[in-house]
Amino acid sequence: MSVLPDPIEAGLAQGWHVTDCATLDQDRTLEADVVVVGSGAGGGVTAEILALSGLKVIIVEEGALKSSRDFNMRESEAYPALYQESAARKTRDKGITILQGRTVGGSTTVNWTSSFRTPDITLAYWNKQFGLKDYTPQALAPWFQMLEERLNIVDWPTDPNENNDLLRRGAARLNIPTSRIRRNVNGCWNLGYCGMGCPTNAKQSMLITTIPSALQHGARLLTHARAEKLDLRGDKAAQLDCVALDASGLAPTGRRITLRARHYVLCGGAINTPALLLRSVAPDPHGLLGKRTFLHPTVVSAGRFEQAVNGFAGAPQTVYSDHFLHTEAIDGPMGYKLEVPPLHPVLLSSVMPGYGARHAAVMGQFPHLHAMLALLRDGFHAESAGGSVALAANGAPVLDYPITPFIWDGVRRGLLTMAEIQFAAGAKSVTPVHELGEAYSSWPQARAAIGLLPFKLLLAKVMSAHVMGGCGMSDDERLGVTSSTGRYHGLANVSVHDGSLFPTSIGANPQLSIYGITARLASGLAQELSGKPAARPSRHSGASRNP
Amino acid sequence: MQTRRRSFLKIGAAGAITLAAGGALYRLANPPALPHPLALQGEAQAVLRAVIPAMLGSVLPADGAPRQAALAAATGRVLTTIHGLPLATQKEVQDLFGLLALGPARRLLAGVAGGWEHADPQQVDAFLQSWRTHSLAMLRVAYGALHDLIIGAWYADPSTWSAIGYPGPLKELLA
Numbered sequence: 001m002s003v004l005p006d007p008i009e010a011g012l013a014q015g016w017h018v019t020d021c022a023t024l025d026q027d028r029t030l031e032a033d034v035v036v037v038g039s040g041a042g043g044g045v046t047a048e049i050l051a052l053s054g055l056k057v058i059i060v061e062e063g064a065l066k067s068s069r070d071f072n073m074r075e076s077e078a079y080p081a082l083y084q085e086s087a088a089r090k091t092r093d094k095g096i097t098i099l100q101g102r103t104v105g106g107s108t109t110v111n112w113t114s115s116f117r118t119p120d121i122t123l124a125y126w127n128k129q130f131g132l133k134d135y136t137p138q139a140l141a142p143w144f145q146m147l148e149e150r151l152n153i154v155d156w157p158t159d160p161n162e163n164n165d166l167l168r169r170g171a172a173r174l175n176i177p178t179s180r181i182r183r184n185v186n187g188c189w190n191l192g193y194c195g196m197g198c199p200t201n202a203k204q205s206m207l208i209t210t211i212p213s214a215l216q217h218g219a220r221l222l223t224h225a226r227a228e229k230l231d232l233r234g235d236k237a238a239q240l241d242c243v244a245l246d247a248s249g250l251a252p253t254g255r256r257i258t259l260r261a262r263h264y265v266l267c268g269g270a271i272n273t274p275a276l277l278l279r280s281v282a283p284d285p286h287g288l289l290g291k292r293t294f295l296h297p298t299v300v301s302a303g304r305f306e307q308a309v310n311g312f313a314g315a316p317q318t319v320y321s322d323h324f325l326h327t328e329a330i331d332g333p334m335g336y337k338l339e340v341p342p343l344h345p346v347l348l349s350s351v352m353p354g355y356g357a358r359h360a361a362v363m364g365q366f367p368h369l370h371a372m373l374a375l376l377r378d379g380f381h382a383e384s385a386g387g388s389v390a391l392a393a394n395g396a397p398v399l400d401y402p403i404t405p406f407i408w409d410g411v412r413r414g415l416l417t418m419a420e421i422q423f424a425a426g427a428k429s430v431t432p433v434h435e436l437g438e439a440y441s442s443w444p445q446a447r448a449a450i451g452l453l454p455f456k457l458l459l460a461k462v463m464s465a466h467v468m469g470g471c472g473m474s475d476d477e478r479l480g481v482t483s484s485t486g487r488y489h490g491l492a493n494v495s496v497h498d499g500s501l502f503p504t505s506i507g508a509n510p511q512l513s514i515y516g517i518t519a520r521l522a523s524g525l526a527q528e529l530s531g532k533p534a535a536r537p538s539r540h541s542g543a544s545r546n547p
Numbered sequence: 548m549q550t551r552r553r554s555f556l557k558i559g560a561a562g563a564i565t566l567a568a569g570g571a572l573y574r575l576a577n578p579p580a581l582p583h584p585l586a587l588q589g590e591a592q593a594v595l596r597a598v599i600p601a602m603l604g605s606v607l608p609a610d611g612a613p614r615q616a617a618l619a620a621a622t623g624r625v626l627t628t629i630h631g632l633p634l635a636t637q638k639e640v641q642d643l644f645g646l647l648a649l650g651p652a653r654r655l656l657a658g659v660a661g662g663w664e665h666a667d668p669q670q671v672d673a674f675l676q677s678w679r680t681h682s683l684a685m686l687r688v689a690y691g692a693l694h695d696l697i698i699g700a701w702y703a704d705p706s707t708w709s710a711i712g713y714p715g716p717l718k719e720l721l722a
Contacts, residue, residue: 072721073715073717073720074703076703085636086631088632093684094688193716199720200720250584346703348702349699349702350694350698350699355679355694355698356601356604356605357605359604360603360606363606366712392635396633435679435687457684458687458688458691459680459687
């Protein structure tokens, strides 16, 4: 455990209303003005604004409340404790591995802190295709600015680590522009373990900002509570039925929690929110619920360098390139964003193809390995309609995401680009993460070989850390199940405030898009429910500051 | 060439049917399957013990007591990893090992003669090599599960880090 002071421990000692439902020995019924399902980017922002506005809020979280005293920077403990399905959530055909948080703070507790406003071209597309007229850069700017201030999203002043700098240097030699990534940190130690929960409370995740602030203002947090079903009567939700999970988070204990509120806000992320609505048999006259789920399908290229890269050390993501998001029209061949991932043994060893002596030889080069990511911008083309969420027999969500030839074309171009940049940065060899890929020793050799690689399920490893869509917004009910104000069409007291609102992928790491957009939605909702202007959160709203 | 390709596909399809039927058969023979944490017993555990050395290869000590200890540790870590997965996924993993434990699946799909306990390492290696890039997606999926479970679990343990030059987390921060 971390030896630093733990703001969550301090808050609990002060008497925050937090119930670990794993410990319940009887069923419970609770009432509030608003029930917020999920405590990640959307749920955290929403809960704080509602609580500051004087509304009585209950936050329901399926995961556990873990904090810096628990964050020991070990993958073996972080993945089962903090991620959906031990960081091994998969699409139906197992072709894509999905990294998603399941803990208080959701994915913000384990993300890599990359903060981008929603790109202008994405908003322009939403305006044109889905009629989202008030989603302009100008209209959203004050909301992004408010959350940037709230979460200390600023330019990161420290030099990039070598893993990031190789992207910058390689791209520069090819005249490909790169920029620096802004981060939501305050007093960051530049350690590199963001993905396992910040041990120093520098990351301004929901866990240490909005959730403590909401709790400070009287909100109640239920952990190990899975939202099972909204009880819908006519056009209203009468209650939310939850089941308590045991301490491992795997099995129901048999205890049930019934929550009644004036309004229900769903913030479980783009897989769990559509699934909750499907289990609730929410109205869906046009068959859109759980459809158009986007992932930014992501592929990896590994380079070996003479010098030490030490991809495990230092802020994980500080350099990016959007060059290949702009070389084609947004609705043309798939564009991709370039970033790098932090490298730690479990994630790296699982991703690297092959086994036995070949795999061992790759791992033996660990400090010299560089990895680059191409995140493909999905959802802007007829052949990139995304995935769909359905329910397994046990009610759990299953995401079916077919990787179409159109996407494989983007994968191939992404792997080519990354290899070229890595060689330009001085790589001794480059291996596309593909079962038939080899360690190529020159760019011409890699270019020829990648050009010939067959692309099919699981040959190229495809990952995602950005799940979006499934409850897409449009005021035209034929184009989306939620309105531009986040209300679920056909239900008077149910809103969606998370990444599932997005009618396409974002084309950038989505956390700031979720923060800014849900802040506006939550402020509108707070005003409507309280009859007075919504409170404006700031960095001084709660127990959020580092000493 | 055409004929050979076609008959290969035919065997592939037969294999897929066997795989599906084998899973069902295994479940029938082992009710009630779950929700219970996975427990690998008998021949299913022998599958894991046979696959681990092939998957990990040269990172394991070459022989003697150190090798036996490393194999036992690796097996334990795989089970720990599996126990962190959702119960429905644990059931899928159990089905996979249960299926491989069945003689016909072992012979037809994996191409391993005799029991798993004394499986020829070369045959186990050939089995992994074949499933890794197999034309049937289902077998590539099964290979991927074995790969991630065994290799990921191996490198989860701090005792494996010095060999790959990973310093691990800052010790000063940990109590």
